[in-house]
Amino acid sequence: MSQLAKGIEVCNEESSGTRSHGAQGHGRNSGDLDHEIAQLTKLRSEPNEHLKKATVGGLKLPVSTLRMLAARESNYSGRGRFSLSDRCHVLSRYLPIYGPQKVDKMRSRAYISQFSADGSLFVAGFQGSHIRIYNVDKGWKVQKDILAKSVNWTITDTSLSPDQRYLVYSSISPLVHIVNIESAATVSLANITEIHDGLDFTSDNNDDSDDFSIFSVKFSTDGRELVAGSSDGAIYVYDLAANKVGLRIPAHEVDVNTVCFADESGHVIYSGSDDHFCKVWDRRCLSTTGQAAGVLTGHLEGITFIDSRGDGRYFISNGKDQSTKLWDIRKMTSNGQTFPRQRDFDWDYRWMDYPEEDRNLKHPHDQSVATYKGHSVLYTLIRCYFSLHIALVRSISTPDLVTP
Structure with a gap:
């Protein structure tokens, strides 16, 4: 993780302009711009000639991934996309080479x-x-070992408060617990060494609370609210x-498997359901319209998870159709x-x-920006996340917890 963090720090410094690129700024080895991960992978690949010739301050320097992404956005190469050599060059810097390793x-x-x-x-939540x-940061030491209360079959979701x-x-229950x-x-x-307060999501709209379950729960950015998806097809916002x-x-009309806030304002909510749709909800308009702000079509099976980029524009979703969509x-x-x-x-x-x-089927009205395939969504509702860290962690239906 420390090597990955170093690499990200290098890219962040370059994007914010904190590093000078003149005679002063070139005191570091030019190879430092392409961080240690590139050396560890031992993959010999280079970007295309257009990007390879890019210079900064008149100095010919190795091309960082950050500049390559910026060049793709501005269509520097004239292709509007990465070439095969570009892809290999980027992958050589971010492919995990040690792992997966068993953590617990x-x-x-x-x-x-x-x-x-x-x-x-x-x-990590276990069945x-x-x-x-x-x-x-302390070598994956267990900081807190929680024995949850009233779990019905498995933990369905967890969320850390912003602080x-x-x-x-x-769990598959109308109660969400907070610890x-x-x-x-x-x-x-639970309720032996420490109190796990129960937050009741049942309301007058639920005629049969025995069949009512919470599948997804997320903190708002300010930590004052929770948003939850339920088995009655509804989204709930809980005022803490x-x-x-x-x-x-x-x-x-069916189970809401996943929900999240779009950004720090808390006004916009994304939801995904077994009806195959991703929906966008604006709380500021609900009192007058009562309708979703919009619907995004493209998945062929139910939605298993949604994660927001946090900018109020982009989010990713994972579906039972074995695809992740942006x-x-x-x-x-x-x-x-x-x-x-x-x-x-x-x-x-x-x-x-x-x-x-069905693996190669495409929805005739697909509105997604990009589709990613190659993984399997089987046995459990696999999740997907945006991350500040160049790392991948997966929940698997075995007792093992693994990470690359």
């Missing part, structure tokens, strides 16, 4: 995993009611100060269009392979 082993399956915003902590918080003082976790992770004790046994549900949005909400429309599927059976991701004949 539990007796039950790992279903949830996520880094904190600054990358210093890593949260056997355990949630472990690892301190990445990293609290953790909320959900203080800053306490001195390493082991947190008032200790009650402040808003219920009838969002989808979206720009400026492309959204008011109505989503379905894509009828002709199958002789009901496909179930939990125990069946995805049909080979």
Whole structure:
């Protein structure tokens, strides 16, 4: 992680202009611009000639990935995209070479995993009611070992508060629990060694709370609210100060598997459902319209996870159609269009392979900016995240927790 962080620091310095590139600024070896990860991969690749000849301050320097991305955005090469050599050059700097390595082993399956915003902590939720918080900077030492309360089958989601003082976790239950992770004790046994407050998301709109479950929960950027997706097709916003549900949005006709705030303002919410749609909700307009601000169509199966870039424009989603998609909400429309599927059976991701004949299908009204394939969304609802760290961590349906 330290090598990755160094590489990111180099790119950030270059983008902010803090490094001077004259006779003064060239005191460092020019190779430092292309950080240590490039040397570790031992891949011999170079960018195309247009980018390779780029100069800074009259000095011919190695081309950093940051400048390559900027050049692609401005169409410097005239192609409007990376060439094959460009791709190899970028990959040579960011391909993991050590791993995957086993971080921990539990007796039950790992279903949830996520880094904190600054990358210093890593949260993993296991089917056997355990949630472990690892301190990445201290060699993945277990900082908090939480035995969750009233878990029904598995932990379905977790979220750290922005100040990293609290953790909320959900199960297939109408209650979301919140625990203080800053306490001195390493082991947190629900309502035995520490109190895990229960936040009740049931409301007058839920006729049968026994069948009501929270699948997804996220803190707002200011830490004052939670947004949750539920089995009744609704989005809930929980006011932590008032200790009650402040808003219920009838969002989808089936399960809402994933929700998140679009940016720090908290006004806009993204949701993904088993109805195949990603939807955008603007809380400022709901009182007058009661409708989604827009719908984004492109996935062929249910949505398993959504993560916002935090800029109020872009987000990524993972789907049971074995693809991850990048979206720009400026492309959204008011109505989503379905894509009828002709199958002789009901496909179930939990125990069946995805049909080979469907892997290359494309939605005729796909509004996504980009589609990424090559992974499998099977056995559990695989997640996807934007990250400040050039690293990949995955939750797998085994007792092992692994990271590259």
